[in-house]
Amino acid sequence: MEPNFSLLLTVIGSIIALFIFFYILPINLWFTAQLSGVRVSLLNLFLMRLRKVSPSLVVNAMITSTKAGLNLTSNDIETHYLAGGNVNNVIKALISADKANIPLDFKLATAIDLAGRDVFDAVQLSVNPRVINTPPVAAVAKDGIQLIAKARVTVRANINQLVGGAGEETILARVGEGIVTTIGSALNHKEVLENPDRISKTVLDKGLDSGTAFEILSIDIADIDIGENIGAKLQTDQAEADLKVANARAEERRAMAVASEQEMRSKAQEARAKVIEAEAQLPLAMADAFRSGNLGIMDYYKMQNLKSDTDMRDSIAKPGPGKGKQG
Template sequence: MGKYFVAGLVVVFLIVFFTMVPIGLWVTAKFSGVNISMASLVAMRFRRLSPSKIVNAMIKSHQAGLDISNNNLESHYLSGGDINQVVDALIAAERANIDLSFEQAAAIDLAGRNVFEAVQVSVTPKVINTPVIAAVAKNGIEVKVIAKVTVRANIERLVGGAGEETIIARVGEGIVTTVGSSESHSEVLENPDNISETVLSKGLDSGTAFEILSIDIADVDVGRNVGAELQRDQAEADKNIAQAKAEERRAQAIALEQENRAKVVEAESRIPIAIAKAFEEGNLGIMDYYNMENIKSDTKMRESISGDIGDDIDG
């Protein structure tokens, strides 16, 4: 029984030993020319590092002729960086004769930028296509422009420099300003290169992570007649204002007419009182009253007859 217990302890010890001590990885590093001790590999386990990632990055950099210490790689790994991307960027920069230190590459990586892609763009310029940019010339005609911006990454400004969105926004602003200062859309269509030259001369890459090499106009189209639409909208607005003012005057006239009618009705309501008072004071006799009523009846009869005759004539 004791023999089996000892054998079990030996097996457990060997499993733990080979788990904590990456002998195979140490042998691979030695044969690749990377000088790293077994104690360092074991210490990586206790620091919750991945020895294979560190050693593979060291082997890759050693074979490329770069001298990168395991301490730098461990520090960048613990900071949340991508050590493989940093090593690849340093190798690419070395091949392209670009001055890039490990500290710079690590800072660019930790800033959230793809440092390897940045080195590639620094060697091989990148083309950024702008969306359709609409601008209006002085004659009111809209011009739609699509531009291709060729940029090269600026390694020195990758940390803290603005990205592609800023480049596109500045180029769009430059195109709008240039087209807006043109006398007519025909001038823009005849000389689209003027847009490129004017926009490129504004130094739009200032404070960005890129250097603008060229701005090429890929397409120019004529859009809406914005000036005519604005005039039409203004005329419609003026018409609505005039109609509103006319309606206001009509409402005032109706209100005044109703007010006058009310005054007439009020005055007519006082006539019987005035007649009664005239009778009392002797200013109006009974015959005078009858004559006045006869005149009123005769007037109504004449109005009725003239209305009937008018209807017959219309018929």
């Protein structure tokens, strides 16, 4: 039993050792590479294991690129892998660009990939342009009529501007700005409705794709709707504001008139008080005149008769209640 157990351990150990050996030295992968015309040494595959690089990924990428006629080295692919790039995506992008006669080298492709953009999608976008629909853009012509326009922007990727170039948001913002400028410069809204291509020509002439990752091929106005009469609305709002100002000024003048009236009443009351005060001094003056002999009793009676006569004439001159003019 013991010799059989030792033999079993030896066989298991040999299998494990062979597995480790073929894992460290992927002979089958090296053999596949040789058959595919890719020159890579076993030592290089062993060193890839030590550098924690997947030999199968590198070899398969080299096989694919070699079959496509691309001249790439294992060092190039390994460097991009260690930098955190997507090797398979870069290889597919290079092959697509080569077939479509788009100038794209490995250095630029890896730079685009490491910048966070999908380089394969960018190549596809260069071959098949994309249509971007703008949101509704509202603008007001000089006659005060609001127009709401929608546009379709056909773009394709600009490979050389993908690194550091602005994205779709910038394109949409610039197109919207161009639409607002064109409509705002029109004398009336009918000009824009009759010639919508005027917007496209004006916007295209501005070179809106400068500094972006795209090249604008065309701008087509999909729809133009008439919005509100902004001019009339502004005039109405201005008239309401003027009316409020006028009412406020009238109220101010009324308040000032009321205050002036109250002031005059106060002055009249003050004058009346002074008269009453003066009349209250009259009996005292008369008494003093009697004592000093300057006023006699007959003089007093004459003054009373004169006062009574004056009061009678005043009562006759005033019309009584219910009396009117007789014709």
